[in-house]
Amino acid sequence: MTDYFKYLLSPFILSLHAWGMLEGGAFAWLGFGVIFWVLLFDAFLKPSHHRRDTRFPWVYDIIITCTVLACFANIFLYAHLAGGSHFGGVAPQLGAFLGSVMIGFVIGAPPVHELFHRENMALRTLGRIGQCLVFDPWREITHVVTHHMHTATPTDPDYARRGDTVYGHFTRTFPGQWKESYHLEKMMWTKRGRKWYDLRNAWVFKATYFAVFIGVLFALGGVKGGLLACGSLILGPRMMLEVFNYCNHYGLVSATPGRFKMHHTWNHLTPFTRILALEITNHAGHHDDSYKPFYELEPDETGPKQPPFILCVIAAFVPPLFMLMMKPLLKHWDEHYANDQEREIGARENARAGWHELNNDESPTTPSAGLAAA
Amino acid sequence: MKDVMSQPYKSGKQSCRVSVSGKNDSTFTINRNDMLLKSALDQGMDYPHNCRVGVCGQCKTKLLSGKVSPMVDLALSPLSNDEIENGYFLACQGKVRGDIEIEVNLGQHHVVPEQQVSGRISLWKRLPGEVIELRIALDVPFQYEAGQYAFLSESGSFVRRCFSFSDAPPADKNNAATEVGFLIKRLPGGQFSEWLFAENRTGLKMWLHGPYGVMGVDDPDVSGLCVAGGTGLAPVLAILQQRLAQSAIAKFTVIFGVKTQGELFAIDKLEALIAQYPGRVQLLPILSHEAVDSDWQGERGFVTELINEDLGVDYGQIASFICGGLPMVEAVEARLLKMGMNPDRIHADKFMPTG
Numbered sequence: 001m002t003d004y005f006k007y008l009l010s011p012f013i014l015s016l017h018a019w020g021m022l023e024g025g026a027f028a029w030l031g032f033g034v035i036f037w038v039l040l041f042d043a044f045l046k047p048s049h050h051r052r053d054t055r056f057p058w059v060y061d062i063i064i065t066c067t068v069l070a071c072f073a074n075i076f077l078y079a080h081l082a083g084g085s086h087f088g089g090v091a092p093q094l095g096a097f098l099g100s101v102m103i104g105f106v107i108g109a110p111p112v113h114e115l116f117h118r119e120n121m122a123l124r125t126l127g128r129i130g131q132c133l134v135f136d137p138w139r140e141i142t143h144v145v146t147h148h149m150h151t152a153t154p155t156d157p158d159y160a161r162r163g164d165t166v167y168g169h170f171t172r173t174f175p176g177q178w179k180e181s182y183h184l185e186k187m188m189w190t191k192r193g194r195k196w197y198d199l200r201n202a203w204v205f206k207a208t209y210f211a212v213f214i215g216v217l218f219a220l221g222g223v224k225g226g227l228l229a230c231g232s233l234i235l236g237p238r239m240m241l242e243v244f245n246y247c248n249h250y251g252l253v254s255a256t257p258g259r260f261k262m263h264h265t266w267n268h269l270t271p272f273t274r275i276l277a278l279e280i281t282n283h284a285g286h287h288d289d290s291y292k293p294f295y296e297l298e299p300d301e302t303g304p305k306q307p308p309f310i311l312c313v314i315a316a317f318v319p320p321l322f323m324l325m326m327k328p329l330l331k332h333w334d335e336h337y338a339n340d341q342e343r344e345i346g347a348r349e350n351a352r353a354g355w356h357e358l359n360n361d362e363s364p365t366t367p368s369a370g371l372a373a374a
Numbered sequence: 375m376k377d378v379m380s381q382p383y384k385s386g387k388q389s390c391r392v393s394v395s396g397k398n399d400s401t402f403t404i405n406r407n408d409m410l411l412k413s414a415l416d417q418g419m420d421y422p423h424n425c426r427v428g429v430c431g432q433c434k435t436k437l438l439s440g441k442v443s444p445m446v447d448l449a450l451s452p453l454s455n456d457e458i459e460n461g462y463f464l465a466c467q468g469k470v471r472g473d474i475e476i477e478v479n480l481g482q483h484h485v486v487p488e489q490q491v492s493g494r495i496s497l498w499k500r501l502p503g504e505v506i507e508l509r510i511a512l513d514v515p516f517q518y519e520a521g522q523y524a525f526l527s528e529s530g531s532f533v534r535r536c537f538s539f540s541d542a543p544p545a546d547k548n549n550a551a552t553e554v555g556f557l558i559k560r561l562p563g564g565q566f567s568e569w570l571f572a573e574n575r576t577g578l579k580m581w582l583h584g585p586y587g588v589m590g591v592d593d594p595d596v597s598g599l600c601v602a603g604g605t606g607l608a609p610v611l612a613i614l615q616q617r618l619a620q621s622a623i624a625k626f627t628v629i630f631g632v633k634t635q636g637e638l639f640a641i642d643k644l645e646a647l648i649a650q651y652p653g654r655v656q657l658l659p660i661l662s663h664e665a666v667d668s669d670w671q672g673e674r675g676f677v678t679e680l681i682n683e684d685l686g687v688d689y690g691q692i693a694s695f696i697c698g699g700l701p702m703v704e705a706v707e708a709r710l711l712k713m714g715m716n717p718d719r720i721h722a723d724k725f726m727p728t729g
Contacts, residue, residue, distance in 0.1 A: 119443055145446050149428075153532050188449045253532070255490070256583065258426075289407060291443055291469065341490060341529070341581045348530035 003053040003295070006275045007063045010107045013038070013276075014070050017103050021081055021096050028092040031099030035106050035276075036310075042272035043308035049269065052295040060295050061123065064111040064278065068130045071108040075100065075133065075229055079217040083225020097232055104236030108133045110278040116140040117290050128206075132213040134237040135230065137206035138181035144290065146180050147245075151287060152254035152264040158242070162251040162330065162346075163353025165319040169246045170239070240313070247312045248283050251330045252304070253349060255341040260287045262300055263337035266329075268309040269299050281309060304333050331358050393475040395438065400480060404470055410435070410442065411465035420480055422588060426466045428452075432588075433465035433478075440474030479718070486517050490583045492529070496553060498576045503637030504560040505605060506570055507540075510580055515550030518543050520616035521591070521609045521695065521723070524584025526556070528569070534583070535566040538609035538697065538723065540640075542616035554582070557608040557640060589613070589723045592693040594620040596719070599687055600628045601677050601706050603698025607640055609723055613695050614644075618651045627656045627687055631677040631698070633663040635670050656686075677702065681709045689713040696722040 017031025052060075078100045087093040112134055115127025131137045142157065150156040157176025160169045185203045189196055198204070218226030247266065254264050268274075268281035278294040280286060285297035306312050307325060315322040334346045350358040389403045392410070404413035411433050414421040423433040428445070431452035438461070444451075445467040448458045465478070497509035510526075518524070520542045527534035537556040544551055560567045589609055592598075594617055602610040607630055617624055632638055638659055648655045658680055660673035673680060677698075694715060696706050703722045710720055 141447075145450060149446075155532075184450065188447065191449045192455060255527070255534075255581070257532075257534075289469075290445075292407075339490070340492065341527075344530045344579075345532060 004059045029095030035102045039310035047269035048271040049299040079221030079225040079229035082228040083221030100232035101236035105240035109237040135233040137210045142180045152252045158245040160246045162349040166316040253345040266306040273309040391473045395477045396479045428467045435465045436477040437461045438475040441471040442468040501639035506558045509555045517550040518585035520612035521589035522585035522587045529579035540608035557605045559605040597625045599694040601696045603702040606697030678709045689715045693719040
């Protein structure tokens with residue numbers, strides 16, 4: 001039964017953050033501090049392969065639904081407080097901002113992702129509207145169609161190749177996603193025989209609720225509060241989700257696009273990361289069946305694993321550190337997880353990245369002219 | 375758009391009963407939450423399919439009762455709105471959530487398991503019409519059926535494209551092929567084809583993943599009309615070779631369409647079959663964009679223009695094998711239906727050029 005209470009951690013931290021913001025002063029740092037220390041503590045814990053109690057799934061669904069709604073309330077609260085003089089000095093303002101950034105990424109994004117993958121229409125609709133909290137109402141469509149179909153190949157804008165830094169990844173992934181969003185939306189309206197401006201088109205609904213959401217932020221916080229709230233969502237869940245994507249499939253290769261195999265993703269299975277991220281870091285299970293609710297996911301005990309999540313995220317912003325961390329992991333992956341064809345692709349990717357030391361004498365590294373990349 | 379999802383998701387592995395109505399009524403079971411097509415094929419069932427990734431629409435299935443969850447929005451699939459409204463879904467993208475009843479035509483031919491094998495290019499030969507004849511000597515014997523295709527990729531590359539086999543597999547089904555051939559057209563700007571055409575690639579290591587598709591299946595003794603547009607000739611050649619060898623009586627008319635005389639390719643292979651099986655193969659090349667004042671004495675126009683009463687075939691009694699670009703295949707199918715062909719005897723492989 002305790003499994004159900006574990007997922008109250010997210011709304012609990014959210015409540016602390018909200019309380020801290022209301023108290024102001026040094027307490028504005030409370031949300032940021034709690035998340036940071038929970039994840040740091042988690043980094044020293046052993047991976048957990050515990051499977052969740054699934055006798056009362058509606059309890060989990062109520063918790064994550066309430067979490068999403070609470071996240072909306074939280075960002076509205078932040079906009080309102082930040083728009084006035086509530087926080088006083090620079091330090092509390094910074095604390096509240098960074099807290100909102102972290103809260104948005106760690107607490108807000110996972111339940112939104114969970115819900116928009118669901119089959120139940122009410123939950124899925126909430127997840128879709130919840131995409132406002134990741135500041136991208138089109139995230140679902142590119143994620144579900146493109147990322148899940150083209151995992152671990154350069155055709156997926158969420159994918160980072162060996163040698164790519166997170167900064168380069170940002171410059172590729174955002175335009176790639178926008179282009180893909182447009183392409184998919186156009187497919188849908190064309191397929192349905194509609195003009196692009198037809199009010200029944202999905203993009204119209206998305207643009208409308210997104211505009212309403214932003215309007216509410218500015219209405220509550222004025223220009224200053226609205227901008228700060230939007231900024232926290234952009235730097236928080238919007239950007240950090242791409243850091244998450246960057247890490248989670250970094251350098252892995254698939255020789256069979258569209259046919260996901262469990263070794264095509266990294267996993268993070270430490271207990272608090274699993275809870276806060278709603279098992280999304282049990283990434284192989286999620287990709288294997290994206291409709292499966294988080295509490296049904298089976299941790300992949302033998303799958304590829306990265307160091308603790310917070311370390312990966314921090315290291316990602318220091319490329320030499322990240323590469324130092326990833327090279328031995330990728331070498332191990334090439335030797336123990338990749339099939340023969342993937343090993344060859346990996347060898348060429350190593351050469352492309354300049355990581356010749358990861359290749360042995362037999363690796364096929366020389367690309368034929370013109371076919372080095374997808 | 376009709377939503378095929380009707381009940382909340384429930385956890386737990388269990389088996390589900392799939393009742394099939396169609397050409398061959400049957401029942402089978404699969405694990406709950408498994409993909410319908412993959413499970414059916416894993417059990418050796420001849421489930422109509424081709425690409426397996428939600429692009430071709432060949433695994434189109436009608437849901438009569440029960441629940442199936444589509445992996446992606448059906449508007450992003452090749453199904454028409456009418457089909458979706460009438461309960462059709464793609465079996466390759468459909469997860470079965472409980473007992474279901476479906477309508478689909480299951481066949482009765484040997485299903486070839488998927489393989490991922492490597493080999494080296496043993497022949498790289500330029501043909502007219504910006505076509506390359508590519509042959510790959512395989513490291514491991516490979517089984518496939520005439521009319522099927524495979525994904526090809528260069529060793530070390532993410533880029534892969536699918537191409538039909540251009541020759542028949544060994545007649546003895548206990549022997550797998552040790553070398554396979556393809557006819558590949560250069561698509562300007564196409565990643566794979568431009569690379570292939572850039573220089574002689576003989577000796578390079580390649581990977582083959584397949585086989586896929588079910589185009590060449592029909593009664594071996596039934597005569598056939600083969601219609602090929604450009605490199606759609608590849609599966610047609612394979613099917614012709616196989617069916618001419620399998621039957622002593624089946625006859626074939628081959629309509630082969632290209633743009634100009636200078637683009638005609640692989641005619642030697644067709645003529646070799648004509649010589650090997652005298653009286654059983656009629657070849658009709660037709661050019662769609664040949665200069666009016668050229669010395670071409672053969673047919674001019676589109677392939678559909680030859681599909682008429684003068685062709686000398688009994689449309690109601692033959693099978694047809696069509697391969698080419700999507701518009702061409704659809705036009706030929708429509709024409710054949712007007713000429714009275716049995717729709718179950720129309721076997722088509724529609725491809726969209728990807729380069």
